[in-house]
Amino acid sequence: MKKDIILAGVGGQGIISIASIIGYAALDLGMFLKQSEVHGMSQRGGDVMSNLRISHNEIASDLIPFGQADMIISIEPLEALRYLPYLSGEGWVITNIRPFNNITNYPEIGKIMDEIGKVPHHIALDADTTAKEAGSTKATNIVMLGAASPFLGIAYEKLEDAIRYTFRNKGDSIIDLNLTALKAGRDFTEKNK
Amino acid sequence: MQKLLLLGDEAIAQAALDAGLSGIYAYPGTPSTEITEFVQNSKFASEHNIHSKWSANEKTAMESALGMSYAGKRAMVCMKHVGLNVAADPFINSAITGTNGGLIVVAADDPSMHSSQNEQDSRFFGKFALVPILEPANQQEAYDMVHYGFNFSEKYKIPVMLRITTRLAHSRSGVARKPEVKNQNELKMPTDLRQFVLLPSIAKKRYKNLLKAHSTFITESEASPFNKYIDGPDKSMGIIVCGIAYNYLMENFPDRIVPYPVLKIGQYPMPRSLVEKIADECEQILILEDGYPVVEELLKGYLGRGLKVKGRLDGTLPHDGELNPNLVAVALGKEDTYGLPVPELVVGRPPSLCSGCPHIDSYYALSETLIQLSNGRVFSDIGCYTLGALKPYEAINSCVDMGASITMAKGAADAGLIPAVAVIGDSTFTHSGMTGLLDAVNGKSPITVMILDNGTTAMTGGQDSPAFGKIEDICKGLGVEESHIRILKPLKKYHAENVEIIKEELAYPGVSVIIPRRECIVSIDKRMREKFKKSNSTN
Numbered sequence: 001m002k003k004d005i006i007l008a009g010v011g012g013q014g015i016i017s018i019a020s021i022i023g024y025a026a027l028d029l030g031m032f033l034k035q036s037e038v039h040g041m042s043q044r045g046g047d048v049m050s051n052l053r054i055s056h057n058e059i060a061s062d063l064i065p066f067g068q069a070d071m072i073i074s075i076e077p078l079e080a081l082r083y084l085p086y087l088s089g090e091g092w093v094i095t096n097i098r099p100f101n102n103i104t105n106y107p108e109i110g111k112i113m114d115e116i117g118k119v120p121h122h123i124a125l126d127a128d129t130t131a132k133e134a135g136s137t138k139a140t141n142i143v144m145l146g147a148a149s150p151f152l153g154i155a156y157e158k159l160e161d162a163i164r165y166t167f168r169n170k171g172d173s174i175i176d177l178n179l180t181a182l183k184a185g186r187d188f189t190e191k192n193k
Numbered sequence: 194m195q196k197l198l199l200l201g202d203e204a205i206a207q208a209a210l211d212a213g214l215s216g217i218y219a220y221p222g223t224p225s226t227e228i229t230e231f232v233q234n235s236k237f238a239s240e241h242n243i244h245s246k247w248s249a250n251e252k253t254a255m256e257s258a259l260g261m262s263y264a265g266k267r268a269m270v271c272m273k274h275v276g277l278n279v280a281a282d283p284f285i286n287s288a289i290t291g292t293n294g295g296l297i298v299v300a301a302d303d304p305s306m307h308s309s310q311n312e313q314d315s316r317f318f319g320k321f322a323l324v325p326i327l328e329p330a331n332q333q334e335a336y337d338m339v340h341y342g343f344n345f346s347e348k349y350k351i352p353v354m355l356r357i358t359t360r361l362a363h364s365r366s367g368v369a370r371k372p373e374v375k376n377q378n379e380l381k382m383p384t385d386l387r388q389f390v391l392l393p394s395i396a397k398k399r400y401k402n403l404l405k406a407h408s409t410f411i412t413e414s415e416a417s418p419f420n421k422y423i424d425g426p427d428k429s430m431g432i433i434v435c436g437i438a439y440n441y442l443m444e445n446f447p448d449r450i451v452p453y454p455v456l457k458i459g460q461y462p463m464p465r466s467l468v469e470k471i472a473d474e475c476e477q478i479l480i481l482e483d484g485y486p487v488v489e490e491l492l493k494g495y496l497g498r499g500l501k502v503k504g505r506l507d508g509t510l511p512h513d514g515e516l517n518p519n520l521v522a523v524a525l526g527k528e529d530t531y532g533l534p535v536p537e538l539v540v541g542r543p544p545s546l547c548s549g550c551p552h553i554d555s556y557y558a559l560s561e562t563l564i565q566l567s568n569g570r571v572f573s574d575i576g577c578y579t580l581g582a583l584k585p586y587e588a589i590n591s592c593v594d595m596g597a598s599i600t601m602a603k604g605a606a607d608a609g610l611i612p613a614v615a616v617i618g619d620s621t622f623t624h625s626g627m628t629g630l631l632d633a634v635n636g637k638s639p640i641t642v643m644i645l646d647n648g649t650t651a652m653t654g655g656q657d658s659p660a661f662g663k664i665e666d667i668c669k670g671l672g673v674e675e676s677h678i679r680i681l682k683p684l685k686k687y688h689a690e691n692v693e694i695i696k697e698e699l700a701y702p703g704v705s706v707i708i709p710r711r712e713c714i715v716s717i718d719k720r721m722r723e724k725f726k727k728s729n730s731t732n
């Protein structure tokens with residue numbers, strides 16, 4: 001099994017946390033992993049993306065080739081579109097629909113949603129609201145992870161374990177909140193895919 | 194031992210700790226920063242008294258590392274590629290002095306300029322200095338090369354360059370550590386106490402030795418575990434592939450078998466006999482290297498009449514920018530893959546100053562002050578505040594290298610552009626601004642220097658600023674008149690007051706320094722969170 005995942009968002013939205021949770025679960029399963037991150041200048045409110053590759057076989061490139069990603073997980077709808085050249089024909093776009101508007105020329109959200117609608121396989125959800133209902137908007141990224149979870153090829157329980165591990169120093173209530181957020185995201189996809 | 198999931202930068206730091214490091218020296222610079230931070234955060238390092246405090250700049254870092262090597266201990270110095278320009282003087286000369294304790298110089302290049310002003314290739318510098326270079330293809334090699342590099346450095350008494358690129362620095366993968374941690378070296382003086390005295394008479398001898406050693410380094414490269422000749426049946430083409438480009442090559446062969454002979458390079462100088470072999474056996478050579486066409490130029494020669502060489506110079510690959518699997522696929526004559534096009538409505542989202550950033554208030558005050566004057570008189574520098582060039586501020590007119598704001602303002606003022614303004618951050622000021630300010634004071638230049646003091650090295654993630662609490666004293670000490678050192682608080686509510694102060698100093702026909710001082714908003718946030726964490730854990 002091999003999954004190539006593009007994680008997208010705006011600096012500070014928590015895409016590295018998604019990567020490290022999937023990464024932990026993958027390593028726990030004895031898989032190989034390569035994950036390329038963005039540090040430095042772009043983190044100041046600019047667009048950020050991470051290439052996450054997990055596989056049962058050794059991985060060569062740190063970068064996913066264009067046209068070969070199995071999915072794009074984006075915490076922001078405009079950012080989901082920016083990386084479409086990476087998506088394979090069978091690939092999924094899993095995106096939050098809540099814009100992060102820190103630029104003056106942000107396109108009309110309706111038009112962005114039209115473009116997302118044109119992607120053959122896509123899941124679009126309001127992860128901010130879902131996270132809020134789960135307990136905190138801080139868990140928006142975990143909702144997105146939950147929404148992507150049916151496509152990851154990793155047993156759901158393994159992701160739960162990875163969340164317990166990642167938040168082990170934050171206390172049970174934070175762990176429960178994130179597990180609820182994960183489940184809420186997953187439920188959305190199960191109903192809508 | 195279980196593998197650790199490490200960034201390339203972290204793999205280098207972990208390896209250094211495992212290889213008996215006594216000190217790491219650096220000034221923060223993307224993509225090299227995390228190497229030093231890893232050592233700073235290491236419990237092992239603090240328990241073993243391993244030096245890891247930031248240096249004022251790359252030159253002081255390089256010299257301190259050389260001093261530690263002089264004293265017989267293992268030292269590492271890390272910098273981004275342009276940092277090596279700052280450290281060039283001690284770097285080049287360290288090849289002539291040679292080392293005592295092992296010395297590794299990590300140069301982190303940034304092809305595609307993700308966070309830099311240029312994409313210069315540090316392998317040129319390594320060749321220029323005649324030092325061996327190691328270039329890892331992956332995180333494991335980065336780890337292994339540090340051990341190898343320290344041993345090499347001590348065997349031949351030569352500094353070794355470890356050249357990485359952004360992609361390796363900031364990519365994570367599994368790394369297996371060596372089972373044993375080496376003890377630090379004992380303090381041990383150089384056998385020849387004149388080894389480091391580069392008087393011409395001594396330097397001439399040492400340079401001859403360095404030239405002689407070069408052929409030994411080539412022999413070492415030929416036998417290096419990091420230079421591999423992998424034969425293939427199809428001799429219509431041979432591939433020489435350097436560092437991380439190897440991964441992009443292999444990505445194009447899912448079974449990991451390349452039909453062509455491949456020479457994988459991880460150690461320089463180039464292994465002559467292996468290069469001869471691939472050149473003799475193959476009809477043409479494709480060169481894959483991230484950065485400048487260093488190896489390609491070497492093989493092609495000026496007139497290009499010898500070998501048939503393909504790469505960045507003949508358009509097989511783009512001349513600039515980072516390589517990737519698709520570019521390599523095209524170079525191999527394979528079919529390119531591409532997903533859906535980016536919809537037209539997608540606009541750029543450039544980085545920007547954070548909401549609440551003190552620089553915003555400084556720029557609004559400065560721009561208002563300058564409104565009466567002609568445009569184009571603000572010389573700036575390297576840091577978060579460089580983002581002041583973008584909309585909506587459009588407040589600065591230059592960004593060249595660390596410290597250039599003050600000296601360029603001086604030069605422009607010398608030419609008659611009066612007033613000229615320099616805008617520089619606190620840690621950039623102590624990195625390379627102080628000497629320029631001394632020039633301006635000595636020349637009585639009519640410039641206004643704004644030292645934006647946010648108390649941290651913000652752009653690279655909020656490292657301690659070597660300037661902290663020292664700026665006024667430094668300016669006074671350099672001879673700036675006390676009455677023309679003005680401190681202001683960059684906040685909206687003081688805007689009118691701040692504009693007045695800047696106006697007054699612009700009118701002064703000598704050197705004045707204005708210090709807008711307010712803590713970086715990100716560093717306040719970080720500090721508060723740490724405080725909260727601490728108070729929680731003590732309860």
